[in-house]
Amino acid sequence: MSIWDILGIESTLDKKVIRRAYTALLKIYHPEDDPEGFMRLRTAYEQALKGAEKGRGQEKQYKIDNPQVEQATFYETVLAENPEIPENKETRAEYVILNEAAQSENPGNKESGFEYIHLNEEWQRSETNESSISEQLLILYSDVFKRREVYEWRKLFLHLSLFEKERLTDEVIRFLTEHGDLPFDVWNYLNDEFALSELPDFQWKELMQYDFGLSFEYLNPENFCDYSQYVNLRFQAFLLLRDFKCSECIEAGLRAISIYADDPVLHRLLGIAYYQIADYDQSILWLSKLLKATDADCDGFVYRGYAYYRTGDYEQASADFERAIAIDPEHYDAQKGYTLTVHALKKLKQGQVNEMPLSGISKMDLELDRIIHCTDEMLKWPEPSMKHTFKTYWELNNTVLPKIITFGIGNLICIYAIIRLFITIDFMPSILVLLLPISLFSLYLLKLIGDLER
Amino acid sequence: MIIQRLWDLSLSMTAAYGSSKDIEGLCSVKDLWKRVGSTEFQLTPQLLYGMPVYNRLEQAGVKEEVEIYLRSSFQVHNAANLHEKLESLLIGSEYVLRFIEMRKTISAMPYRERVRKLQAMKDDEQEAALYEIVMQYDLALPEAGILAFDIATYVSLCRLGAFMGFIEETDVYKRLEQSTSLARQHFSSFEQYALSSAVGVLFSNGNVNKEEVLNNYYSSLHHPYSYWRHLEWAQ
Structure with missing residues (x-):
């Protein structure tokens, strides 16, 4: 079976076609589901790409070396000079690749003469494209x-x-x-x-x-895997984390991990994403992988320290924060985490913990201050109700009391007048006339008394 | 039922309006937390509004104070405004959305780069102060960020609105059920909720009045009469 059969395309020097075929087949020959199929596909893909690259380079070189030769003549010339080259154009590219492999095994053998065989009818197109x-x-x-x-x-x-x-x-x-x-x-x-x-x-x-730490340095060229697809997924995971879509980030990250599992950059992204969705066990797992590969990653220690802190493992958290502070003594999150952890440990062990002196925390922090600096003296209690003296009572009712006094006196005078009239004159119409203001005064007085503040 | 309603009301403790009047009201009810489980216990208007029992004169003063607060902080001066404001809070306040945007820019950024970013903002002190809050609490806040700030504001507005007569009591309880379900969905403890809300207050006022926010935050969680000392998150 030729590499083109495996890729399911006709032989070509067009990298886009090769890549498209490979990407489509990746879904069928997934490295986890069918590792053998994937290896076969990957080998075919790499050989095809290598051949395409080499082939195009040689075409170019030939044109530079022989500017006077027409393109069609070239091909005929080359074919005439190299009778072993297949005339069928479909098999030509493959021939190049296979011969190239032989050539690399026997570098001294210059007889094959396959260097110029790519000068096919696609020259013109590739020339313009490549430029x-x-x-x-x-x-x-x-x-x-x-x-x-x-x-x-x-x-x-x-x-x-x-x-x-x-x-x-x-x-x-x-x-x-x-x-x-x-x-x-x-x-x-x-x-x-x-x-x-x-x-x-x-x-x-x-x-x-800003350096987001998206380094490629941990990709190992010796490993046989689809790095192109891997870094694509890793970048997706990064963008999703940057968008704070943590669950989607984890999904993309885990797909990337299935292609290549030894990249601390991705371990870091996964550790942070799991931390943000409060899956602290998974966060610890991935951050531990990160820290195994790079034991100077201060942020890694800080995130893992907080993950331990949230799960109640204060000993481990404290150790991680100490490491982080040793790497970067000015790291605010590390200092805060350490203080919180030591405080929690103290509470747990009833004071049997030596606290490391910290310098950096001067600003107010709700989480930290609530636990460490706030006291019950800050709590407010309702003021006891005021006991009134005559003065305060007057002040409280200084608009109503004068009216009550005025109308009260007026009312009393009216009542006195009625009694007097009743005893001395016994004149009923006058009594009736006086009853009207008395009732009005009384009603108003009742209203004023109701308005009194006690 | 009563306990659930108290739970719903408690979510406004860390709102910008503060919890002092609420706590004063709780203190003024004799043996409240002992009686709360009994069938005779009724939820008084004072508990609903989060206000202690006032005499008429004090009541008038407090009403005026609340009216000014609602008008100046939320442009709410009648029932229609209040409903509009409440609906907008359900979509998300500008502060919560801004916090999310800022958090996104730093979420995948190593600490040293965060510091560099902050230093690069020397010319814009206000923006730097906001970024500082986001960075300071990034590891402490859950995925929901300062969403509790909106929830607390929502509950607070419902209660103050009821006090001013802008909203019916039944409508308040219906709305509070909504905010409670949102809070339960995004937070897992009163501590977490309170922190999110208090950070939101700091963020919304540009990191000023820090001491006041800290006092209210501490008081809401630790005052012996506070709701949160007597209720469980998973009620």
Whole structure:
């Protein structure tokens, strides 16, 4: 079975076609479900890509070396000079690859003469395509191990004149907008070259401004796995965490882990995401993997320390915070975590803990101050109800009391007058006339008494 | 039923309005926490409003104070405004949304880069103060961030609205059921809820009046008469 049969496409030098076929087949030959199938597919894919790359390079070189030769003539010439080359164009590319393998095994053997056999009818198209910066960028970006090297990027732009660079800037920016998974130092270099941080809407500005630790250094070229797919998933996980979509981040991270499991960068992302959704056991698990690989990761110790603290394992938490403080004595979260933990331990062991002196915590912190600095003296109690003296009672009712007194006196005078009239004159109409103001005064008095504040 | 209602009411303790009047009201009811389980115990308007029993003059003063507070802090001066404000809080206040946005920018950022980010904001002190709060409490807050700030404000507005006569008592209890379910969904203890809410108050006032917020936070969790000293989160 040829590599093209495995990939399910006709032989081609077009990397996009090869990659598309490979990506589609990955769903069928998943590394976990069918490791053998995946290995076969991966080998075919890598050979096809290698052949395509080599083939195109040789075409170019031939054209440079022989500018006078027409394209069609080349092919005929080459075929005539190399009778062993198959004439069927479908099998040509494969032939190149297989011969290339033989050549690399016997570097002294120059007889095969396969170098020029790619000069097929696609030359014209590939010439124009290859000259496009996007394609070169894509080739570089697709190779994870080249992508991580500033040197490779520099090489790409080194030969460009200022005029060319200006002409290509838009294309580069367009490409980078769609392909943002680059290490910090590469972003820095690209920013220097194209002033990306000055673009108003460039979406990866933060990645060149701050080092999010998205290093590629832990990817091992010796390992046989789909790094391209891996870093893609890892970047997805990072973006999801940056969007605070922690569960989705974990999902993407675990898919990435199924491809490559030894990358502390991803362990860190998973540890943080699990911490944020309060799954502290899982957080501890992934952060421990991170710290096994890089024992100077201060944040790793801090997150794991808090995860231990939240689960009540204060001893482990305290040890982690101590490590973090030893690495970065100014780390606020480490100091706070340590103080909280020591306090919890003290409470647990009734004071049998030696506290390390801390310098950095001067600002108010609700969590810390509630436990350590606040006392019951801060609690407020309702004021006891006021006992009234005549003075305070007068002050409280100074609008109502004078009216009550005035109307009360008026009422008394009326009542006195009625009694007097009744005794001396016995004149009923006068008594009736006086009864009206008395009742009105009495009603008003009752209202005023109701208004009194006691 | 009564206990559940007290639980619902308790969610406003760490709101910006503060818990002092609420606690004063709780203190003024004799043997409240002993009687609360009995069938005769009734929820008084004072407990619903979170206000102690006042004489008429004091009541008028407090009403005026609440009216000014509602008007200046929430632009609420009638029933229609109040309902509008409550609906907007259910969608999410500007503070909660801003906190989320800020937290996103630092969530995947190592500590040293966070410090660099803060230092780079020297020219914008207000923005720096807000980022400082987000960074300071990132590890302490749950995924919901300062959502409890909105819940506490919502409950507080319902209670103060009822005190001012902008909202019916039955409507208040119906709305409080909603906020309780939201709180239970996103938080797992009164401590966690209180921290989220108190950080929200700090965030909303730009980290000023810190001592006041700390006092209220401590008092809500530790005052012997506070709801949270007598109720369980998983009630």
